[in-house]
Amino acid sequence: MFPKLILLATLYISQFIPTTFFIQALPVFMRQQKMSLDVIGFLGLLILPSGLKFLWSPFIDRYRLGKLGHYRGWIICFQLLLISTMLVTAFIDIQDNLNALLTCMFLASLFSSSQDIATDALAVNLLEPEERGLGNAIQSGGNIFGAIIGGGVMLILLDKIGWRYSLITMSIFMLLNLVPILIYQEKSQPQLENSTFFRSYFQPFVSFLSRPKALPWLFIVLLYMMGDSVTGLMIRPLLVDRGLSLPDIGWVLGIVSYSARIVSALIAGLVIVKLGRTKSLIIFGIIAALSSLLYIIPAIGVSSLLVIYTVCIVVNATQSMAYTALLSAMMDKCEKNTAATDYTMQVSVMFLGGIAATVLSGMLASTMGYSFIFIMSAAVSLLSVFLITNKYRVSA
Template structure:
């Protein structure tokens, strides 16, 4: 069990570092250059590969890369592509080549999202049902640790040593993080080749979507993390508006808040195993949605460091618990033979909801202010909890 958790932790940490770094740094850079909130909201389009990755997940389920293994081979390939993109980005003068930088950010998101398909499928096959509560806590905690490094430590390093050396350091770290997956020997299960290309591509989608109450469940996924999607984008320009430096933001949102998310994810993993999926989803969903309203305080100008640290810690802790619960529920709804497709469809729905939420939130915040936007996001998240009581089995 320990070896499984260590392997999954390194994989989930790796894929979150670059995207978190870019999405922590870019809103701050753009706001410092007086970009409007609705423009910043459109940064959500750069993560559209995470919303559409279900389109190529059947290929990752069906094919493998030679002797590298099945999901293991895809993971290694995409992480190497991610490292290469980071090294190219390192030598860009981002202020003069913003368009090229945004292309590199998009490619980083594409490779990271594709790696996540393989990692999630590997996790579904590695973890037994009774291991999934703790396994999903490691998954959530690994994502958060990657966010601590990418959105906290790297942001602080960026201000100290500059763009180039920060990205080179990140690339080296990701290269070292390849070691566990290189040492892992995957048990490859042969996939049936009786179906033709089109049948094999569409069959996993048809099978998944024909399950009882799966459409209402996808609606839950679309709305459940709305509060987190909105706050994760808007809190950064809000803190810039309150006069915080890059280092201040890195400590509050990157190091401290995300470290709390790791601890709360582990606590949530234990609670999921004790309470069950449905009760965990309801309780953590309500608490996280209500906690989102605390961001109204800095939006109203109550922004001392003690208030900011307290608010960000509470919001991130509760959101992490809700995220851990939803991951466990998603894994239960994934078949091992089509793990990449089943799990990725659900992840993609969450990301598509997040993209729509961040774009709409940017527009709403520009016109109605931060506080109103946070209230709307909390209401939408609570609506998803109501649906859970009706559709989750």
């Protein structure tokens, strides 16, 4: 199993670095330029491909790129496009070309989310059911380690060596991360039966949505990580308002907090095996929602670095455990021959909920304040847990 985990870890790390860098760096950069919170909230729209990627996931399920393998070929293609986008971005003057920067961020999100379709499908086919708890911990941990690099190390490098060389360094690291997938030999997957274009496109969606409790489950997915999305975006301009520098934010949110996310994801993976999916979703969901209320402490004016570090570590660690439980439950609801579509549909719903919540939170924060936003995000997360335990209870 160890080679599988190494392969998945490198894939999830490399695809998450660029988008995390943009998500981490841009809110800080924009707030330092005195931009309003409602404008910063609209940054969520730039990751719209992550919410709409289910629209092209059937093509990745059905078609392969020559002799590169099915999902392996798509992964290699999209990661090379992602690296190319980063190299182009390195030579943009971000002070005078914000539109070009936002365009590159959108393209990075497009290529990263498309790669994620193929990577998730590869993971579904690669992992046995009994391996999925630990496998999803590696997925969550890989994403988080990518976030440490993109959102922590890169912010510190940005302050030390500047924009261009930071982006070039990122591109080189991502290129090296291609090695495991290049040497991996993918097993051939059964092909979908021949059918018309429209039938082959819509059939995976119809098949998934016709399963018992599919729609209630998607509604839970929509709500479950909304709090994480809102707090993850709004804490950055809040820390700027509290006087933290770019390296300070890189350390507290990018390196220390995300390191806590990795550890807690691995712990969650082991706990999920013991408790099962449903109990883990409920327990971790409640803990994560309540812990996110700790962000009210810096929101009311506390600027002590020790307090901020403690709050951010606790919130990120608990949210990571909830995220790992959700990923495990989502993977259980996938069929192997339509893994890309089944998994991506669920991930897309999760992202669409996050995008809507972040855009709305930016507008509300500018009028109602940070504390109100953190309370509302916790309430929505608790609502999703209530649905799991009551009317829309799902088997997991």
